[in-house]
Amino acid sequence: MSDTPLDLGPQARTVARLAERVTDEQLADATPCPDHAVRTLLGHLTGLAAAFRDAARKDLGATTDTSPDSAVPDVGPGWREELPKVLGELADAWRDPAAWTGTTRAGGVDLPGEVAGAVAVDELVIHGWDLARATGQDYTPDPAALRMSYDFLAAAAEDPGRGGIFGPVVPVPPDAPLLDRAVGLSGRDPSWTRPA
Numbered sequence: 001m002s003d004t005p006l007d008l009g010p011q012a013r014t015v016a017r018l019a020e021r022v023t024d025e026q027l028a029d030a031t032p033c034p035d036h037a038v039r040t041l042l043g044h045l046t047g048l049a050a051a052f053r054d055a056a057r058k059d060l061g062a063t064t065d066t067s068p069d070s071a072v073p074d075v076g077p078g079w080r081e082e083l084p085k086v087l088g089e090l091a092d093a094w095r096d097p098a099a100w101t102g103t104t105r106a107g108g109v110d111l112p113g114e115v116a117g118a119v120a121v122d123e124l125v126i127h128g129w130d131l132a133r134a135t136g137q138d139y140t141p142d143p144a145a146l147r148m149s150y151d152f153l154a155a156a157a158e159d160p161g162r163g164g165i166f167g168p169v170v171p172v173p174p175d176a177p178l179l180d181r182a183v184g185l186s187g188r189d190p191s192w193t194r195p196a
Contacts, residue, residue, distance in 0.1 A: 003097035011145035012091040016084040031134035032192040043073030049086040052120035055106040056093035064105045118152040125149035153185035
């Protein structure tokens with residue numbers, strides 16, 4: 001483990017546990033992502049886990065070449081088995097030190113391995129928060145994953161070419177919890193609650 005910047009396993013398991021507790025009645029509910037209901041957020045998590053698993057393996061193809069904006073994903077009938085499986089494969093793939101080196105691709109964009117790893121971590125942390133908020137669950141992300149996500153988002157916030165992958169930064173007090181600050185940097189309002 002010392003040869004890789006981070007073990008994605010604890011955060012992947014956290015997301016899998018959140019998903020396991022989602023009820024069928026919650027699938028149509030709103031999430032903090034304006035373009036996603038719970039069901040499409042779960043579909044997005046399934047697709048991004050597969051894409052970043054393959055990016056870690058440098059197994060480039062359909063999963064790594066497809067832009068996340070190309071379609072609004074939905075969950076399939078077997079999502080309750082598929083999502084935890086692919087999250088586990090994602091974590092296993094990033095345990096290989098080679099995943100963090102060289103160049104790979106995700107979302108149709110070529111990236112250094114270390115950047116792709118940071119993006120994968122950020123996706124798990126922030127979408128874990130999205131899912132927890134949307135379904136009324138407590139959420140404690142893996143502390144090391146949260147730190148990596150925050151550092152990644154803080155650097156992205158300073159980038160004038162930030163582009164459309166994040167919404168505008170939501171101001172959060174500097175003494176707020178690290179998770180709230182990361183959520184704000186991702187373009188979400190940390191005070192978001194489920195519609196009544």
